[in-house]
Amino acid sequence: MLRIGSVVLGVSDVPRAAAFWTEALGYVPRDEVGDDWAVLVPADGPGVQLALGLSESPVQEHPRVHLDLYAGNAAEQAAEIERLVSLGARQVDWDLYPQDPDFVVLADPDGNRFCVIDTAHP
Numbered sequence: 001m002l003r004i005g006s007v008v009l010g011v012s013d014v015p016r017a018a019a020f021w022t023e024a025l026g027y028v029p030r031d032e033v034g035d036d037w038a039v040l041v042p043a044d045g046p047g048v049q050l051a052l053g054l055s056e057s058p059v060q061e062h063p064r065v066h067l068d069l070y071a072g073n074a075a076e077q078a079a080e081i082e083r084l085v086s087l088g089a090r091q092v093d094w095d096l097y098p099q100d101p102d103f104v105v106l107a108d109p110d111g112n113r114f115c116v117i118d119t120a121h122p
Contacts, residue, residue, distance in 0.1 A: 004048055005048070005049060006039065006048065006049040006050065006051045007048060007049070007050055007051070007067065008050075008051040008052075008053055009050065009051070009052055009053070009108075009110075009112055010053055010054075010055025010057055010112075011052050011053070011054065011055060011108075011110040011112070012054070012055065012056075012110050013109075013110065014033065014034060014035055014036060014037065014038050014052050014053070014054055015033055015035065015038075016088075016109055016110075017038070017052045017108065017109065017110055018033045018038040018040060018052055020087055020088050020089070020108055020109050021040055021050055021052070021108070022040055023087050024069075024084055024087055024089070024108075025040070025042075025050065025069075026042070026043050026044075027040035027041060027042055027043060027050060028040065028041060028042075028043045029041075030049065035054070036053070036054040037051070037052070037053055037054065038051070038052045039051045039052075040052070059107075059110065059111035059112060059113075060113075062096070062113075063112070063113050066112070066113050066114050066115065067114040067115070068103070068114070068115045068117050069114060069115065069116050069117065070117050070119050071116055071117060071118055071119065072119060072120060073118060073119075073120040074118045074120065074121070076118075077104065077116055077117070077118040080116055081104055081106065081116055084106055084116070085106070088108070088109040089106045089107060089108055089109070090106065090107050091104065091105070091106055092105040092106060092107050092113060100121075102117055102118045102119075102121030103115040103116065103117045103118070104116050
């Protein structure tokens with residue numbers, strides 16, 4: 001049976017992206033971070049890896065694939081958004097929000113979109 005081993009993000013600056021995502025997720029580099037490739041793994045054991053590969057492709061405004069990061073409730077969601085922004089993320093003026101969203105769209109320092117989800121939202 002197959003399982004997801006890594007999620008791969010294309011980035012324009014691998015060391016910068018590795019620094020952001022290690023702080024954002026509490027991950028650590030599996031090996032030395034290179035200029036064109038890095039693999040980050042959960043610091044506390046097994047889990048899905050995040051691989052970062054050098055890419056010249058432009059960032060998609062409405063990406064077909066993105067990361068969803070889960071927060072336990074609205075207060076935790078707000079605190080995590082504030083923390084992520086302090087690390088270099090930015091809030092995205094998202095034009096596809098539903099009426100009462102449980103998510104906030106952010107972009108990492110390379111512009112890759114990701115969501116922070118309030119998992120307690122009704």
